Amino acid sequence: MTPSTDSRNTSAKEWVVEDVAAGTFRIDRTTLIDEAVFEREMASVFGRCWLYVGHESEIPKPGDFKARDVGNRPLIFWHGHDGAKRVLYNSCRHRGALVCRIPEGNARGMSCFYHAWTYNSTGALNGVPGDEGYGEHFDRAAMGLLSPPKVDNYRGFYFVCFDPGAVGLKTYLAGAADYIDLVADQADDLEVVPGAHEYSMDANWKLFVENSLDGYHLLPLHKTYFTYLEEREGNTLDRDDTTEALDLGNGHAVICVHGPWARPVARWTPALGEHNRPQVEAKYQELVERYGSERAQMIGLTDRNLLVFPNLIINDIMGVVIRTITPTAAGHTKIHQWSLATAGEDPDLRARRLDSYIAFQGPAGLATPDDLEACEACQAGLRTAPDVTWSDISRGMHREHAGQPSMASDELQMRAFWRRWQSLLD
Template structure:
């Protein structure tokens, strides 16, 4: 796994609870305190109150199809091992030996029968159960094997093959957590009985921006496209890029989850259903969807979205080569927190399992062309997000209590909408961004979680941020 060399943050707020209240009251006025970004105290509290409680995406079953397969992933700052055991179960375990705490796994993926600590040799099976240790009979007596297994995520579940875990021991299921956003997700990833498959390991690269900047952007910001991505229009990569926000719609769901939809058919009938070719569209099974879902899928499908806290989705038609025809690609990304004002962006490419390798490769190239680490759109986004972290680290801004502007005019949700949640005919209004911040406030106000010595006022040191 990549090791990050920390940089200085903007400092730490003196009163975290007061900041959370200011975010809440600020949203009533369409304002956001800039010090929610790039702050030591905020970051440490987020790791416990958000990432220690919420359901977090970790990967896909197609990445670990066989017994013994594993991948190494992250929940907040914690490295976890995701395995498939001999009984076909999926396990999520903290990547630290129970003996002295050393990291067990240093590979991104592989296949194994056990995990052996490189320090003293304590060994664990695919379920994280203690399996043995060198010189065991000489070194130990009255040893309780059941007590000394690896720490395991209390809750692990899947949705159409997408693996999630939660470190919270409450009774909130994954379905409860997704709420009515599952209705939209179902229409995105459940179009074929064979499901989707990952096209490889996630691409990872570091961005000196807060994880919330990416999550908030994908939850509802189409306003930036005509400015930040103007180069895509000037180069004719996407000639109508300046009009993208005018055909954008908003889907607002439970628990801080939301999607942007685009009325792509305004660009022509070939753009129906994300512009999938006819031979692929004909294999989609729409029989189990309701009328509203079918209309959404065909005419204004979800193209971008965020499942709180840090899972975002992207499916959009764009060329795989300059001047080529638009190709729809599906991308899942994680805004992985690393340190205050620093994240690592993880990006997976997915395609429907029935699609040929050749077509999947074309979709992969289309996604990389726009949103790979060197993609046309990705370079634009990450550059401006880094500026937000710098603004949050500014002593001048912090001294003056700078507030950011969230006051676009709002037309309100469509009263004729018959689907779950709320539907907005215009993406202007920043109501989906407010939804994100309201959920952030809810989680950050939860004092019942076990902060222990990772309290909100504790500075994030260089060692703890590694």
């Protein structure tokens, strides 16, 4: 099959081709390099799906705010002085300028620098210089900052949807909600650690999604990290350890691995320090008492990478890392990430948690640069798309369609993503 020369009008059925009998699942590489495809995605995927904005702990006090781009739309995540947490469009109702031009802070109100229209922390317009120039019919109450059509949160994770006809958040999350629960149940009081990592890659956003769910690349690509881990603690990752990949519905997916690294919530290794061992083991016992041994093991001892389609990755491995994906062009993507931890955590345990996170997942760590290089190498190789048309995502199809469990090194999780992507673009 030859890809269409006009991707604006091409059916996505031509781009994602699954042949169960042959055991093949192929992706037309046009979908990863074409700007017209990117424009369709921004309307059909990012314009219709629920997108992650932030965690409630990031704006704990009235007036606290974060300014963020979500789906390439500028938003303000703001804790109003009336007690409500809101998501507002970061755009003055007068001429459209950004109202908030700093990434975070605390404010009772914000004033647009252009003409000084001023809004309070609920988004209401409460100041217009020279408002007599608008006459008696000017309705200030109707000119406050607007909110996206749908805003909701699940277990403290806030999402927005720009499609007023979309299903509710809980319905949308489908099976992914269960895995968010496994994060939220780690402690009664979780908080995003102050500070964030922000970086970008010269590659398509879907390559980053694939990489985030790909258990097949761990040993060959991250050899340096696992050598370091083995030399430091004597721990190794065995590809044949119990692993699992699951399609959670609506494009969401997860891989579960029993890894060799420490988990401050419940799994002690020497990296956490001998003096921290009692409190880590006590935490695990607390989980057992609260949830039972089977669920405690899922919460505390199983490592997971979760995709909430399309823009949220939760890496729950040596700690919890929240990553958001913001596509800016067919060949460019921005990534933001934060660490989520137990509030009031022992300072030494917190430091060791962050050290482990930065060593593996930080943008200058031993793994993330590998991942970004791999994605950018793929993007460079995709320049051959006119001649080398297809990418293969067939690994494990024989297990999937035989009803057998899929392993994390399979590609069921990527197929779940691409099937949902295809359905939205058509």
